[in-house]
Amino acid sequence: xxxATWNVNxxxxxxxxxxxxxxxxxxxxxxxxxxxxxxxxxxRLPFENLGYHLYICGQKAYNGVAIFSRQPLEDIxxxxxxxxxxxxxxxxxxxxxxxxxxxxxxxxxxxxxPNGASVGSEKYLYKLGWLKLLKEYLQKTLEKTPNLCxxxxxxxxxxxxxxxxxxxxENHIMASDAExxxxxxxxELGLADAFRKFNTESGQxxxxxxxxxxFPRNKGWRIDHHYLSSSLYDQAKSCTIDKTPRxxxxxxxxxxxxxxL
DNA sequence: ATGGCCGGCGGTGCCGGA
Numbered sequence: 001x002x003x004a005t006w007n008v009n010x011x012x013x014x015x016x017x018x019x020x021x022x023x024x025x026x027x028x029x030x031x032x033x034x035x036x037x038x039x040x041x042x043x044r045l046p047f048e049n050l051g052y053h054l055y056i057c058g059q060k061a062y063n064g065v066a067i068f069s070r071q072p073l074e075d076i077x078x079x080x081x082x083x084x085x086x087x088x089x090x091x092x093x094x095x096x097x098x099x100x101x102x103x104x105x106x107x108x109x110x111x112x113x114p115n116g117a118s119v120g121s122e123k124y125l126y127k128l129g130w131l132k133l134l135k136e137y138l139q140k141t142l143e144k145t146p147n148l149c150x151x152x153x154x155x156x157x158x159x160x161x162x163x164x165x166x167x168x169x170e171n172h173i174m175a176s177d178a179e180x181x182x183x184x185x186x187x188e189l190g191l192a193d194a195f196r197k198f199n200t201e202s203g204q205x206x207x208x209x210x211x212x213x214x215f216p217r218n219k220g221w222r223i224d225h226h227y228l229s230s231s232l233y234d235q236a237k238s239c240t241i242d243k244t245p246r247x248x249x250x251x252x253x254x255x256x257x258x259x260x261l
Numbered sequence: 262a263t264g265g266c267c268g269g270c271g272g273t274g275c276c277g278g279a
Contacts, residue, residue: 009278010268034278036269061269062277115279123277155279174279209279211265221279253267253279 001261002027003108005224006245007153007207007254011035011066014252015043021245022050027258028070029103031110033153035064042066057099065099065110065152073101073108080133083140092133100141106232106261107145109138111152116173124173127155131182139189148229149261150191153207153254155223156183158193161202162222174223191227194239194259206241207254215246226259235261 004027008014011032022030035042035058042056047068057078058064067073077083077100079093097112111134116127142148156179160166169175187193195204205220214220228236237260246255 013268034268115277117277117279172279207279209265210267213265223279250267 001029001104001106002258003029003031003149003151003226003261004256004258005031005033005110005151005153005226006256007033007112007224007252009034009252009254010037011064012037012041012043013250015046017245017248017251019046019050021242021256022047022052022068025242025256025258026070029108030068030256031108031151032066032068033064033110033112035066036061037064055099055101057096059096063096063112065097065112067099067101067108067110069101069103071103073103075107076101080137083137084133088136089133092130097130098137102145105145106147106149107141109141109148109150109152111150111154113153113155115155116179118173119171119176128178128182131179131186135182135186135189138186138191142189142229146229147232148191149226149232149259150228151224151226151257151259153223154183154225156180157221157223158183161200162205164203164205164219164221174221187227190229192230192233194226194228194233194236195222195241195257197233197236198239204241206257208246210253224254224257226257228259232261237261
């Protein structure tokens, strides 16, 4: 089973590219982030005509997540409140960043982790609070479903080898100590990075800034991940970054990452 | 040198992204 994750930076703007990619890469499951569209306006038909079942959780202009699956998914849930009580979740479900479903006994959780703006900002504190909630959410999930694939745009580069230039990273959003520690705390629940099972090199990125010709110079960050529970990690056959869509005209700033189980 | 470049929104500038 192949599970891909791709922050498309607007599904309506990227519709044709996603369609073309799926025709060339007929993955079993595609997890999308930053769809940036309300559910009634989501362009469902072209993807359904390709043979995918769509599960979407969006909002106007910002955020939004979706899962496309060749086989129907079971137990679809959106947001943290599907598992955690409302006093714990508070207003964190207002931004649409979490959708999950089950296929062949594998629970797939698709995440769009908050960006955080800049270290120390209000949005940064929101990001850290969101990650704390995510840990509770995943802890409860693991108690029920040990076969877990948590994927998406994490907006965190966990190690210096995941950044083209780690100089000054302590004060850079996506690489500060508190962000990395929050993610490490989550992984200690029993999750491991599928990509690093197969590739230990630096210079392997999933996002490149639109500005300053970052892509042709490979000045990127690896911030899109698949984290697998131990049983799935052992089974994983490959995990690859497909840079092809990033080379197109009007690309997303992220490119797909694919794990094969 | 701390910007550049995008997408969405709503109306031709600004916010958010990372």
